[in-house]
Amino acid sequence: MRFFKNIFIIILLFTGYVRAQDVSFTAEGPRVVEVGEQFMVSFSVNARPSSFKAPDMKDFYVLSGPNQSTSSSIQFINGKTSQSITISYTYYLQASNPGTFIIPPAVVIVDKKEYNSNSLAIEVVGKKDQSQAVPQEEATAAQKELPDEELFVRVITDKTSVYQGEHLIATLKIYTRLTIEGFGSSEMPDFDGFWTKDIETPTQINLQRENVGGTIYNTGIIRKVILFPQKAGDIPIEPFKLETYIRQQVNTPRSIFDDFFGPSYSTVSKILESKPVNISVKPLPAGKPSEFSGAVGSLSIESEIDKTDIVTNDAVTLKIRLKGNGNLNLIEAPKIDFPPDFDNFDPKVTSNITNSASGQTGSKTFEYLLIPRHAGNYRIPPVVFSYFDLNRKQYQTLTTGDFKISVAKGKEDETAAVVSGLSKEDLKILGSDILFIKPGPFKVYPAGRILFGSVQFYGLYAGSFIIFLFIVLFRRAHIKKFQNEELVRNRKANKIAKKRLKQASVHLKQNETESFYESVLKALWGYLSDKLNLPVSELSRDTAEKALSLHVNDSSLINDLISLIDICEMARFAPSADTHAMDKLYSDSVKLISRLEQNIR
């Protein structure tokens, strides 16, 4: 007896030990029930409580409870002892009204501390007497013919219209109202046109009660997949096939043994096939940034460099981390234009991605290892990363900051540097491209319209030439006209003078002294006027002398002419009837005019 007492003490000690552990207090119950159905709700706690306060369950009719039960276990593993105790309070309830009801948390006090259980939401479905009764009848009547409503599989997608690259979740689910013995072979859809990633689900299929259109089914998730559509357009998801074994009651004529052993069952297999699902994939809108490489989701970028002051041939690590939700697996390393003096290697990619019902979440890190080969100050340009933001439905471009790295000459490099100072390095041609456009404002001209051959062109040449000709011809004509008049007068001067002298000789014969001198003077002045191209009114003794000197070289001739004119002028006003002198004057005048005619130019 003493031995047992000792054991009991030990157990009590362990109980105290358990109390010190974390207390968990949970409530369990079905998610969906029918009106009038009996169901069980239990609250379990892994410690011995000092009091239990049941929640308010006024929406349900309590058939019995709380029924307290205790279970405990002791484990010895490798000399270590562990003990657990579970105390549960069970209620049997019945729902009376349809709707969704919440059972609030229950409260227990363990070690003077209050603990709350989780609350439960229970959906109560109105009972469909007929629809439920009939299939059951049929099920027993036509055993092998399993009605589709009793057992089916579905492919459920959370979205039916997505952008290219946007994730969607496809869930393969089985719905049953029968007892499933097990599953046979299955044929999973290929998901052609999608990039797929499975979401982990328990290997054991847990059936849960679910309300589908007012009927309660036991449902189980067979597989959950994240899909990333890879092309635009309508992409069908092919049906999914599953062979299922169902236990059915056999309705053969009963024997006595059957009654004794209870109803007999047989296993029936059935191949279930889901309906095909169509996903319409929208192409990404136009206006993709040039850096865009297919990333879709909501992402953020950060970059980090481990050191910025280094010596040559030292390694620097540049980390680019993309974080967020999207098609992370498909994102490629962003292209960075490292300074050409840096040796760089392909980036090391590490990803920390979790696949869940909300898509792919996590981060992807690209690690670039850079080794500068020459000293100097370098700049690592900002990384530009573009993705399509699903929330804003537009492209987003993210830019990290740039890094400045100053590279000093390494010690082991110094000797080499002296040598390399002598050897010249060829200019590194990094790439060739066309020259940039001419951005400045420049003129455009109507096509094909050029000056050569245009109206203005011909007009200018013809016009200026015509003006030229016109001026020349006009001038010529003008000169000719003037010259003619002078010539005529010049030629006729001698004749007119002789005519006038003849008149004078007539006056001489009739002995009219005054008229004689007047005629001689008229002849002389008239002759000079015509020859010198001067009007008579402008002629005087001085002007005549001056004008003549231009045309006549012989000055004695001019003097003779002037003296002759002087004599005539004097004789006119003081006439002397010296016939001899008058004869001489006349012959002198005739001689002088003929001499002038010869000498004048």
Place this chain on the structure above:
Amino acid sequence: MKKATIIIILIIATVPVIAQNIYDLVEKGNLHFMTGEYELAIKEYQAVIDSGYESAELYYNLGNAYYKSHKITLALVNYERANLLDPGDEEILHNLEMTRQLVVDEIDKLPEFLPKVWYRRFIGLLKTDQWTYISMITFPLSLLFFLLYLFVRHIRIRKISFWLATVIMIISLSTLVFSYHQKKLVYDNSYAIIISPSVTIKSSPDDSGTELFQLHEGTKVEIIDQLGEWKEIKLSDGNVGWLRMDDLVRL
């Protein structure tokens, strides 16, 4: 005096007054190019050309936009056009040479008479219109000096003006010839670029003609004759043959 003003007005009228929205299109095209939207830039530049305007710079920018969107043949066509309009521009020549290196066919050029090449290079220094302007200004000037020679009595002025008139007249006539030749080279050229990826050149303007040789897109040819839908072409190495006009685009 009145006539002179009319002439000046006529010359000024040849400088075209162009609607501002044409320049807006050019400006938009340049902005699109700078932000890397080459397709949109092409659209804007093409709209300017479609509304009947051109310039060496415009063709050059359009060529660049085509080059950047990897349409090499169309880039080449536009660079060639730009080069025709402004043969002396080094940027145009650089890009033209770069693009020519991407052309598949390599055709040896027949050696040309060297003075002819020099002459062509010389008249390429100025555009057709610039030569024409020089000729149009010097011609009346020369006539003016002739008039001076004819009507001034002063013997020294007469001598100087006669020589000036002669020299200026020679300048005027020679620039007129340059302008004419340049115009022939640029606007009456018979060059074309192959735009079909691959063309078989026939011996006669007929599908059943003997196949002579094969050309690829981007090759520059000279059109020497045509018959219906067919054009006779001559390569720079002297080879001659016929092809359909759809395979070509005129410069």
